[in-house]
Amino acid sequence: MTAIEAAPGLLGPRGYRYLRDWTPPGRGRAWATGLIAAHRGSMREVLRNPHHTEEWAQAAVRAPRLLAAVQGLIGPSVAVENTFLVIKWPGRGFEVPWHQDGINDRLELDPAQSVAAWLALTDAAPGSGCLRVLPGSQASGYLPYEVEAAHGAARGRALGIRLSDGEQGHSVPVQAGSGLLMDTRLVHSSPSNNEAGARIGLNVRFVAPGAVRVRDGSSPSLTPLSGTGW
Numbered sequence: 088m089t090a091i092e093a094a095p096g097l098l099g100p101r102g103y104r105y106l107r108d109w110t111p112p113g114r115g116r117a118w119a120t121g122l123i124a125a126h127r128g129s130m131r132e133v134l135r136n137p138h139h140t141e142e143w144a145q146a147a148v149r150a151p152r153l154l155a156a157v158q159g160l161i162g163p164s165v166a167v168e169n170t171f172l173v174i175k176w177p178g179r180g181f182e183v184p185w186h187q188d189g190i191n192d193r194l195e196l197d198p199a200q201s202v203a204a205w206l207a208l209t210d211a212a213p214g215s216g217c218l219r220v221l222p223g224s225q226a227s228g229y230l231p232y233e234v235e236a237a238h239g240a241a242r243g244r245a246l247g248i249r250l251s252d253g254e255q256g257h258s259v260p261v262q263a264g265s266g267l268l269m270d271t272r273l274v275h276s277s278p279s280n281n282e283a284g285a286r287i288g289l290n291v292r293f294v295a296p297g298a299v300r301v302r303d304g305s306s307p308s309l310t311p312l313s314g315t316g317w
């Protein structure tokens with residue numbers, strides 16, 4: 088199937104949408120302040136699945152405006168499949184390679200029944216490492232990926248997609264408390280933070296019942312938020 092023949096997907100031809108004020112900006116910034124205080128000493132950069140243990144993340148994934156937007160896309164029954172927090176400390180090189188959220192060695196998400204969200208807790212601008220997206224890339228489906236050793240497991244993301252020559256993507260600045268909703272096949276990345284403050288964002292994968300196709304025999308760990316069928 089070529090990109091032109093493929094259906095554009097839940098988020099339309101661009102494959103992503105801005106979500107304004109999923110939480111009040113001050114609340115996002117207050118969570119960020121708490122995270123900076125908790126992790127400044129260790130300079131921890133990645134928290135996996137904070138919605139399993141941290142109250143702020145449990146509240147974030149349930150934020151009414153966010154949940155309503157997700158339900159509008161994938162229906163009334165919604166669970167969280169994964170969350171992934173990235174803290175980009177100022178002056179530390181940390182690039183997230185080009186990747187798609189809906190596929191890894193463990194599973195593949197049905198793009199018609201799942202959606203990814205990137206939720207800003209601080210302002211994110213091109214200089215501080217906001218997301219770069221390849222608009223329309225979701226129409227090419229899931230692409231081959233490779234392990235990128237340089238971005239090793241310690242940083243939690245080991246998958247990389249090679250772009251064609253000349254492709255650079257498009258920076259999407261996002262204010263604290265706002266975010267992006269993305270097709271799970273949208274190719275995106277983020278550069279290092281070269282500004283003075285930490286840049287913090289939470290990536291969430293939301294699924295409807297039946298959206299997860301397991302690839303390695305393991306069981307997905309779903310946190311139901313609404314509806315039935317779990």
Ligand SMILES: O=C(O)CCC(=O)C(=O)O
Pocket residue numbers: 171173183188216217218275276277288289290
């Ligand atoms: O927070 C970032 O810079 C990128 C995170 C991301 O793309 C992801 O977790 O899928």
